[in-house]
Amino acid sequence: MADEKCNVVEFKVQGQICQGTLGESLLSALRRHGFEVPSLCFHEAVSSYGACRLCLVEVKKGRRSKLTTSCNYPVQEGLEVQLDTDEVVRHRRIVLQLLLAAAPAAKAVRDLAARYGIEETPFVPRPEEDCIQCGLCIRICEAVGVNALGFAGRGVSKHATTPYEETSAACVGCGACADVCPTGCVKVVDADGFRTIERWHLKVPLTLCKTCGRGFAPEVHLTRMAGQAKLEIAHLANCPKCRGRAFAAEFRLP
């Protein structure tokens, strides 16, 4: 039974009893219990969005059962969940074929499709494309409080971008977007003292490590961090590696 005080709910997955907390997404709860559900647009760090449609499951609540995406479905007491029913798999395969046509240059898409035995798509491909418009870059950028990115356009023209497709004044080049990007289409390149994220029209100077001289983070990013942490910028003058070494050195016996 549900424990109301702790907001714990109980539900069944393929007959097995599972627990979740109120407000938790079904997908998180499923994964916590070791069930495998594919996804491309979900990340624990940010809110669910429901774009890729891969996390489909069958949910029975009362007498009614339906297919739904699990990432944005809140766990509830008494749900009965089935994972890979014939219907779920049939639709997931078509969604994968659509994704394979939409972004054939994305390795993550090709790999996932291959796991479902899909090597080719019956649909008209856009050969160069490697972004699936999952919006994770936008959501992480919002979560770190920078808000440099957003969607522009509608229908197939919809795409994640910076305001007016120009360099965003807000972007600090932190690279969180690249970290969460499921297809690797956001590329961060550090070279010749600059950080470049071509997708966002960004080129900013890197701070050189006081100790090793390597460019390690954009100046604007460090300034922002120092401001947030109320630290002197001098505290961030070393790259993480050198900072670690210096810290370790304090503990070394002579």
Added chain:
Amino acid sequence: METRFHSVADLEAYRRQLQAVRGPDRKIVSVCAGTGCRACGARGLAEVFREEIAKSNLEVELRVTGCQGFCERSPVVVVQPQSIFYQRVKAIDVPEILTETVEKGTAIQRLLYTDSDGRTYEREQDVPFYRHQTRSLLAFNGQIDPDSIDDYIAVGGYAALGKVLQERKPEEIVDLILRSGLRGRGGGGFPAGVKWQSCRKAHAADGIRYILCNGDEGDPGAFMDCALMEGNPHLVLEGMILGAFAIGFPGQPKGYIYVRNEYPLAVERLTRAIEQARRCGLLGKGILGTELDFDILINKGGGAFVCGESTALMASIEGFVGEPRAKHIHTAEQGLFDKPTNLNNVETWANVPLIISRGLEWFTSIGTGDVSKDPWGGSKGTKIFALVGKVNNTGLVEVPMGSTLRHIIWDVGGGPPPGKKFKAVQTGGPSGGCLPESLLDLPVDFDRLTEAGSMMGSGGMIVMDESTCMVDLARYFLHFLADESCGKCVSCREGLAQLCAIVDRICKGEGREGDLELLKDLSTTVQTASLCGLGQTAANPLLSTMRYFEEEYISHIHEHRCSAKVCKTLIRYVIDDSCDGCMACNAQCGTKAIQGGKKARHTIDDSLCTRCGVCMDVCKRNAIHVES
């Protein structure tokens, strides 16, 4: 004159006063200035009436109204008390109307409506277009100047509100709407009472509940909500105030009307109506001297079709991009600004005052099914349709739920124009379905239409004849929806784009073996896996045309033939023996595709022809034909 009503008694006294001076014999010239009539010069016409009346000594009221429905015959004018109906009225007709009809009461024959059999009708209620309708919502449009709250009060406006505030509890009103079986007119047909009940029951920490009206009306060709907002704004407001009482009292109900930006006149009329209602004590603090506080703000939409979807609409009011979200947590519990929210369509709200003033029995006597135990058990009341396409009488049509398509298209609509043969009717707007001749006796209600693979939608109804290609039609709607998809979810964004690509190639004669199966499989996924109603219904035009007109798809794919002779790559223009070589087509052809000199029979070089059809238009001997 506007007075502030401090009580229901104040309002009723004022109404009696108005009605006393407005006897049934009053002379009125009512000029329709709805969308269709305005396009045909109704505003200028009204001005001429005003000037001529001023010049004359006639005691007659000029009333410029919202859409009266018979747009085909714009501009229309009705002269009271005889209810003489004039159509296609011009400025030069005005003096004669005043002297002959207003003064002497005689009808001017040439301005009367004549049907295709040559019969002429004098009174509005006898004109078949009106006679075959049941106009309970639209009936007011001809009796009201939308800018006059007095006109609305005189016909019984705000009486339902007065009655409710005086005698009824909020729960009773929710229950009444539940038992009336009123279902949402905005597309989904969800029982309004069920929605009201969950919103009333939802926990509202600070007492705030939002009462919203959806006036986004994004379906191309639809204008029923426009006609209500422009023609009778107070009816919509009264519905919302009643909703605020039923759903949000006691507490802090707050109202918004979301109107599409392309309806500036609706915005203007609603704005004025709201200001009037505030001054009269019908909106704001202490409505009619009771404890009910409620006000309404207008929010102009951004113009995207998807903004009509409930969650996208709420995002848009909040200032975000109009993108739908999953509704696993109902908006009745967490909607606008995360507060309990009740959204209804304009026409749904407009029904509320009538249900209350005329009673449950009246409402449930109209329509289909039995809703006494289950609000899903039928479709009650009337529905307004925007009847357009290949039909004699285009315009706004209000009929009881359950009327057959045949009744709407033939009795009211007058059937297809002479020489045209009915082929199909598209109901429910862009994501509705196409129904063939064999289903003309289908009763039009929420459930029958859905079973037939179409839907009620908001009430669009497009009649088509043999000159429409069903594959091309599906292609048109698919492209509309693909362009209007917000692009958030893969199944809708990519799925619709691929459906378009497949249907495009079929229309070009490049359809492949297996395309029909691919279309069906992909459609099912788009319907099942998509996040919002747009994707979930977008395949309807495709699936319904494949279901009822499959042979057209097959002939496009396998024979490269378009029987309606529409799909450009599948047709050829040819010149027959009757050509006398007059050179007219030759001179007009933009690509020099027509060969043959003077007096010599012409021929068309198919490789140069762009199928523009100009040659056919200019040929005096009808020697040019389209083949497929």
